[in-house]
Amino acid sequence: MNVISSLLFILFAVSVAIQLAYAFYFFLPALPSGDNEINDVPVVISEKEKVSVVICGKNEAHHLRNYLPLILAQRYSNASGKRMFEVIVVNDASTDDSAAVLAGFAQNNEHLKIVTILPEEPRKFPGKKFAIGKGVAAAANEWLLFTDADCQPVSKYWIEEMTVLFRTSGGKKQIAGGYGKYAQEPGLLNALIRWETMHSFLQAFSYAYRGMPYMAVGRNMAVEKKLFREAEEWDVWNKLPSGDDDLLVAKTATTDNMRLIMPKGSFTISEPKHYWQDWIRQKQRHLSTGKYYKPSVKRLLGIYALTHSWSWLFFIPLLFTHFYAAAICFMIARCLLYWTVWTAAAKQLGEKKLSIFFPLFDFGWMIYNFAFAPYIFWKNKQQWK
Known part of the structure; x- marks a missing residue:
């Protein structure tokens, strides 16, 4: 003994x-150390930093009504006040009234571009990756910012905060990962979801800080388009219906070209799962990409x-x-x-x-x-x- x-x-x-x-x-x-607070003053940007925000949604009419206006109203312009971003929403074979909701927004927002995938359309890639690919193909700009239909930015300068690394002299990045919060609600499951999300982000943030980036969250990630195209050619890309965020990082991120950021203005907030079985299925899907991280x-x-x-x-x-x-x-x-x-x-x-x-x-x-x-x-x- x-x-x-x-x-x-x-x-x-x-x-x-x-x-x-x-x-x-x-x-x-x-x-x-406390210097990562929200930037309340927008930075003047040049023509080459135009951004395409890409959102994929399947039966997300309710969320589009609530959150798309916050994306469309972002403050991201050049010195003359010209808007420097477009918003691309991919309606992935929805059977709800997503099409009508998007058409209504398009009437008053010329920077909104709608891509519709029909149910019978052949798919090159499984699941969400096909929709994301369609959105990227429609993007007019070289800088892409991804989020989800059920996400809202916490700041009117969210695009500004998430893309600032793309125009930083002396250390320009090609991938930026932000924090994707979940809304705070009563209950043990909500607390667990928020703790696990915080813990995962802290791990990823610390690894990226040490020059070993391995993940980001697709609901709050910015990337140069050529890196997305590079990841799309990877033979692993078509093995999973989701996981585009982690796979992109696994394929293209290096010690020098990626950073995760914590400014509060860069956060997004998503609606959490309310039932244990739904959260378990979500985690099973998210964790499926871990096997493709670097050894x-x-x-x-x-x-x-x-x-x-x-x-x-x-x-x-x-x-x-x-x-x-x-x-x-x-x-x-x-x-x-x-x-x-x-x-x-x-x-x-x-x-x-x-x-x-x-x-x-x-x-x-x-x-x-x-x-x-x-x-x-x-x-x-x-x-x-």
């Missing part, structure tokens, strides 16, 4: 040590998830051994560091009232990884809508 206890403690201590090292190397250096990234993410699980799995039985005092001290140090990091991230990302859930979600993330492991490592979720 003493041998087993000693082995458990060694594995536990190593796991906690790796968790601490991960936090100090990735999370802490990447956290903003080095997959190893690091795997080590992080594994040591997180081991920390909790070994901590509990160690409480019933003579190592209990040392185990408690190790776990307190680990939890204090991570909960402090998450508190700082939640404040920066505007995720209110999450701190009280940190102990529950910290432990629950172990269960999350076990439950979704088949989709992370093997399965593809072959469905968009």
Whole structure:
């Protein structure tokens, strides 16, 4: 029994040590110092930075009514006041009144372009990728900004914030990833959705900060068109109906050409799932692209998830051994560091009232990884809508 206890403690201590090292190397250096606030003054842009906002929707009439006006009313113009963006909405074989809603908006918005996909139209790519490709093909500009029909920008300068890296002298980027929040609502599921979204973004942000970009969210991502075309030629592209965001990053992102950003004016807000089964299906789809990350990234993410699980799995039985005092001290140090990091991230990302859930979600993330492991490592979720 003493041998087993000693082995458990060694594995536990190593796991906690790796968790601490991960936090100090990735999370802490990447956290903003407070200078990433919303930019309330639009930057004068040149003709070459015109932007095409691409939105794909299938039976999204309700969301288009509510959120499309916020996209169309963005403040993004040149020195003379000329509008410098267009909005392309791809109506993907909708059976609701999306077509009528879009036609109504088009009457008073000359910068709105509508692309309609008929139900019988042959598809080159599965699911959402076909719709996105149609939207990109219709784009008149070289700079693309993607979002979803159920998303709203938090600022009238959202386009400005999301594309500022495309015109930064000395360090111009080709891919920019922003934070895609979920609306805050009562209930445990909503808190979990917001925590998991914050946690995933913090991981991706810290990796990009260290020169290892691996993901972005398609509901808030800007990219140069030629990189999208490059990703579209990848043989993996037609294996999944969604995952265009992660696959594009996996194929085209480098240490130098991509950055994730945190200015509050760059956020979008989406409607969260309200039922556990709907959220589970959504996560199965999102996690299906993880197997296509670069091997080095997959190893690091795997080590992080594994040591997180081991920390909790070994901590509990160690409480019933003579190592209990040392185990408690190790776990307190680990939890204090991570909960402090998450508190700082939640404040920066505007995720209110999450701190009280940190102990529950910290432990629950172990269960999350076990439950979704088949989709992370093997399965593809072959469905968009």
